[in-house]
Amino acid sequence: MSDVVQTTEVQGAKEILGRLKGNIRQFIRGKDDVIDNVLVCLIAGGHVLIEDLPGVGKTTLAYCLARSIECTFNRIQFTTDLLPNDVTGVSIYDERQREFIFKPGPIFANIVLADEINRATPKTQSSLLEVMDRGKVSVESETKIAGEPFMVFATQNPVDYEGTFPLPESQLDRFLMRMQMGYPEHQSELEILRNGRLSYDSFPFEAVASRDEILAIQKLVPRVFVEDSVLEYLLKIVAATRTEAEFKAGVSVRGCLSLKLAAQSRAMLAGRDYVIPDDLNKVLVEVLVHRLSLRRPSPDTLEERRVVTTILRRILTSIPSPV
């Protein structure tokens, strides 16, 4: 079967991803799970929503990833007065050339950090939609590629949300994963203190993977083999979220596809050309948690997320994994 990825290709990918991971680990201490998930998003071509307090390393993580790959990195600080054109770019009339010239916005990069995304107005937020979906920007009937690969790191502050515009569900659905960084462990924080760098610009980075390599791996991921029983297992989980009384609505078909893709990426990360149920279990919560909302919404985002996670874990325990 030609559409199934070859073992050698996977081994190559694993090696590249291993290098990437090692590089990021130098600066992001004690957060292997988060790094794994970010890499999963990267090779699945998905976007990440990191929801955590300021100052736990969200930006650093995005920066490290961008620098480890030979690619461009931009940061957009979202505020209430940010306009869509500030994101996508604007056409300016050039006196000398006597024509409108497109000045690309900060979205034109391979890795974009959209800081505090919920501070922007819905109009600006939605300008991100098309870009996130296709990696392309439409400006005046012209479609421009934002970047290849293209990955959005959006962050949200879950505690201080006065004067914010919560992301609509349609937009949340476009993020492959929503995750938390969490505080580092004692030992890791001690090391961070010892090294004592505040600004990530001072990191002595060198790229360990090329953009082409990442693009090649991205093309391999959908070809990772998923056995029928594992697919059934996935469907059973998704079906369970749809019948769960606590949830307003179940996981969409897009969510279903994302789950499969994330599991495939996870398998690729582990150097396997096939998915095992464990891959699915590992990405399940991160992929589904923002796609589900409670019937009785909680005023506290963190609390709601915690409840959804608990229900998801319960569903996971109730469905026997295929062996």
Added chain:
Amino acid sequence: MPISVVRKPPRLSLAELLLFKWVLGGFLALLAIWMVFHVDPDFWMTAGVATVLVLAGLLRPDLPARVPDWVWKGIVPVILVVFLFRLMTADLIPALITLNIWLVVYRTLCPGSRREEMQFLLLCLLLIVVTGVLLVSLLFGLQLLIFTALAMSYLFIVNLAESAAANAEKSEKQWRHLNVFFFFRRFGQVLDFKLVVLGTLLFFTIMGVSTLLFMVIPRVQFDGSISFLDFNRGGSRTGFSANVSLGEVVRITEDTSIALRVDVSPGMALPETPYWRMVVLDEYSRGGMRISASAASTMGLDWDALPIRRHELPVITREQGPTGDAKGRWSFFLEGNVSQFLPYLGTFERLVHRDPGELTANPVLGLYSLRRISGSLTSYQIEGMDFSGRIHDPVLAGGGPLLAQLDPFISMLEEIHDENPRAVAYPQTLLQTFRGRLHQAYLEDLVAEITGGREMTAQEFSRAATRWLASRHSYSLSVTLPQPEGPFRDPVIRWMQHELPGHCEFFAVAFTLLARTAGHPTRVVTGFKGGTWNGFENYFMVRNSDAHAWCEIYDGEGYWIRVDPTPGSDEVGGAPVLMAGGTDHFLADNSMAAYLDSLRMIWYRRIVSFDQSSQVQVMRGVRDFFVRSYQKTVVLLERAGSLFVEWLLRPWDVLRMGYWVLLTLAGTALFYLLQWVWKHAEARLLHSGRFEDPVRNRAGRYLLRLRDMARTAAEPLVIDERLLDDLHRLRYGAADTWPDPAEVFRRVRKAL
């Protein structure tokens, strides 16, 4: 180690498993003790206390835990002392049963380590087997079936609990405080349909295998060599013993339980009203009949030494005669504690019993009895039986004047009894009435009234006397005799004097006295009259309520003729009514009770009397079936072949060819359609969680085992990473990337 986590449906916790084990153990103990109630009233007390104790422990598991440890330790010596005490006061078997009961109770309430669980099961089994062998009842089979299912579940739960306990951090104690009734609800929740189906399948497989073993293992006659099989209970009913007082037979009729079941060969001629004769009583003594000492002593005679033609005596043997005997074969199943005398209908050729040494024959009276009364079922078969009501007497036979014929025997029998020369010896007992003249004279007057002074043959006299008795006495089960007044003390004479209503015994004794006075040797017979025909399994059910007494009168020509003087039985003398068409004429009992009884009969026929000959018969039947099937198949194939050739050779035209081509095409299409339907249905049916692919299935099983090992292992399990990878690939990977499955599985087996 990238082993995925299996999520299982809800399971019983360790505490619940332990409670389950406890409950099952209680049920097992109750099951074992249950049958002890049927063995003997002596055990009621012990078994009752044991049942109460087990029930209390079953419902409140926390109670036994409150008993201090030293009490448990002290109980075993107490049980042993009780056993020794019973051993001295009673037989071995009752003592053993008591010991067994107490040990079962002890093990139920104070369960310990695993070896003791096995001990508990064995104790229960021992109790069941001992009571089962003593009772030989249908319930024993049921009990064993339930025991098998319970014991299998018990062992299963013990294993589960052990492995669960190995994983638990601390030992569980709190299970004793769980509520048993809540547990049953919880049990219903976790009950897995698949497990139930599998368990049932396993159970029936074991049943099947056991049945097969039962059919094929060689039969060993070890009854005689196991002493406890001789454990007898109770005694014969006095109405069916060698000494019967008036009214004792009637007392038996108050009991409606079944005393005798008689199986007959199909299509055999049967008497309309069978008289199952058991005890023949020749000596009359003041309101009672008994077997005279002299007649009884002939039981032990060496008949070969006597001038009796050997062939006139029936054969008692353990070999069955040739099958297909014209007169058929009667199988008797006599319940325990009915009588030591075996019922039968009349002169026969052969009596088959599994142990002829157990039987004694008394051809003088025509009696066949066990040496000791049996507490359990006795089965025997009689072949070539004549039920015409005429019974041949090899001793008195020979024709001519009776007494002259008897002379040599009288002297011989008197010799045997010379220690008591005043006693009247057989056959004079057959003519004995009263020593006193008064009674004798009264009887003679009556006889003169009956005969009118004429000389009568035995038959003629029987008819006349029966008619005479019926004209003076009506039938009644209760007889109130007036206080004796005047010189007549004998109850039967008083009964006749007052022309009272009476029951069969009075009629029989009165007739006997009259006939003897008239000079006809006469004796009283007790046994059963009639019976019910069971329509389900086609056999006679004779109940204790069918108990009856009647007479036999000697015709002077070597035959005893049955006379039933009781009103309502108009049959006098020979001439029985035969049901030539077999059993159709009987009014069959099709009630529920009869159905339940027929189950018992199946048990007797198929299990209890399944001996070597039955085994051979079954095997022969199986062989014949296959031989016949083979022959039939050969014939069918030959016919089909010739028909095909004939069909092929018929002229082929376009129409015919087209027809057949179309038919073939349609057939092929149908075949593929069915195949397609089957494939999809199969996928639907089998695809619930499992896969058709055997390699994936097997790899999955190995992965499960590896994970279980990893979970239960004391120290981290080191498994070859490559092996695990290969297994995962076989289970979840694309089929064309698989390594050689056989090789991987070999490595896994090695690793396991």
